[in-house]
Amino acid sequence: MKQVLALMLILVPGLAPADILVAKRTLRAQSVITSEDVALQPGQVAGILAAPEEAVGLETRAIIYAGRPIRYSDLGEPAIVERNQIIPLIYRQSGLEIRTEGRALQRAGAGETIRVMNAASKAVVSAWIAPDGSARVSQ
CATH class of the missing domain: 2.30.30.760 (SH3 type barrels.)
Incomplete structure (x- = not known):
């Protein structure tokens, strides 16, 4: 029974541990993100980037405060x-x-x-x- 419950927890979407991408410092709007601007932090939130490669080289569309998760909608092409x-x-x-x-x-x-x-x-x-x-x- 315990094995079935453990397997169910693994298969249920949204329950697996993951990392989210956060801003290391406050990023002004219209700033191009570098690898020094972001860090991974434990957590899981829908719509949040999960790897630095997803953000590096993109431009912020609004201010992103230090420690806040970076959403896909916060970024765009430079x-x-x-x-x-x-x-x-x-x-x-x-x-x-x-x-x-x-x-x-x-x-x-x-x-x-x-x-x-x-x-x-x-x-x-x-x-x-x-x-x-x-x-x-x-x-």
């Missing part, structure tokens, strides 16, 4: 576009390409979708930020 930055705005479809300048209305990293204002027409569009920092518009 920003390559700053708010109000003039960036290439590109529209491509069926062999047609239109290029113009746009003003980023939000700060963003590669792969994020933000609002960009077309500098010529003042129209605001949603655009995906490419790894080269250009904004790509699609329908």
Whole structure:
């Protein structure tokens, strides 16, 4: 009976011991995380990172206080576009390409979708930020 209970405890999700990733010091918003900024601590919480490799190189989206667990939602790709930055705005479809300048209305990293204002027409569009920092518009 004891063996069955022990086996059930091992198989029940959320009951196995684990480590969570915490901030060693207070991390300001928009800071890129290094291995010196994080540490493992015993515990288990849903939505919390469990290895330093998951956080190193990512940027904080909000302040993370020392000793607090680091959630997936606290981090994102480092920003390559700053708010109000003039960036290439590109529209491509069926062999047609239109290029113009746009003003980023939000700060963003590669792969994020933000609002960009077309500098010529003042129209605001949603655009995906490419790894080269250009904004790509699609329908």
